[in-house]
Amino acid sequence: MFVHRHSPVHHLAPEAKVVAAVLCTIVVVATPRTALWAFAGYAVLIAAIAVLARIPAGWLARRSMIELPFVLTAVLLPFLTAGPTVRVLGMDLAVDGLWAGWNILVKGALGVLIALLLAATTLPRDLIIGLDRLRAPTAITQIALFMLRYLDVLADEAKRMRIARISRLDDPRFLWQLRGFAAGIGTLFLRAFERGERVYLAMKSRGYTGRMPAALHADGTATARQWMAAAIPPVAAAAIMVCGRLYA
Structure with missing residues (x-):
């Protein structure tokens, strides 16, 4: 799945990218499902990293189809969940089911995109070496x-x-x-x-x-500058989450 490019993201040490990807995923999962604009901010952040890494949008779109089983679950939840309902397009849908489906859909999609960016910018061997440096x-x-x-x-x-x-x-x-x-x-x-x-x-x-x-x-262990560069996406995501909690 590696996409050969010469970009700042590709040249980062693998352990720094692994830590950044894990922290970004944790921030996305910890975001309240009602913070709608926060998820939009995450999408913009991921798109900016993809542009910086020169990863084609079509490449990401095709491989994100792995999320289809979760999409099916998210679509069925409004019909299977009990509780208060709301009428949408002539159908009575459970409010809790809509929120639960949205939560699964958006967090799963963002998590898959983060993982795809990591795989696209890191050779499999480098990824394993990065995990080894992190004492896996x-x-x-x-x-x-x-x-x-x-x-x-x-x-x-x-x-x-x-x-x-x-x-x-x-x-x-x-x-x-x-x-x-x-x-x-x-x-x-x-x-x-x-x-x-x-x-x-x-x-x-x-x-x-x-x-x-x-x-x-x-060779190629992360320098202090690389750790600082890799910390930018998690810090930005954390700032988005804090703002999302305040205005959710």
Whole structure:
């Protein structure tokens, strides 16, 4: 999902961007649902960051479709919630349901956009390194880092196995050949497990102790200036939330 650009947002250290994204999301979630103009302010802030990062609006719009299940929930709530109702377009809709649906819709959309901006401006490997610098659980970051490194290897292995099946007139599209497809998945799992064992033993023989060498993480750590730049969006969002609480 990374969008290659040269922008101030792309050049920020990953740990600074992760902290900024998390803080912005917390501020959005903590905003009262009745502070309508505050959510408009968040949208303007996100749009300004997207313009600064040179992320196309169409790119964000297409990938924000992941929120569709939450949109469906938000649309159904006014019809399923009990309590006082209001008539809208000839339909009686629950007031609490309308507010609850609005709350889910707007906060979910803003949260998805924040996450998309983080993914669009940070390489997956840099994102994991940023989490490691923030002292995330080592087991999680190491597993994720190895997964990214060997995902292409496993994909190539699966592609070769598929070509070998097709060359033997096996087509997994047919239901009666599902057994062969399942056997191929099991074989791929065993090969991946064996490869992981060999890689782990090779790393242990080279002094691996459960954490990647510090030299791999030393370059590009966040400077004080970068932390200050990354703090601008959360501080602006917090100011919007305070004003929204005052005038909600």
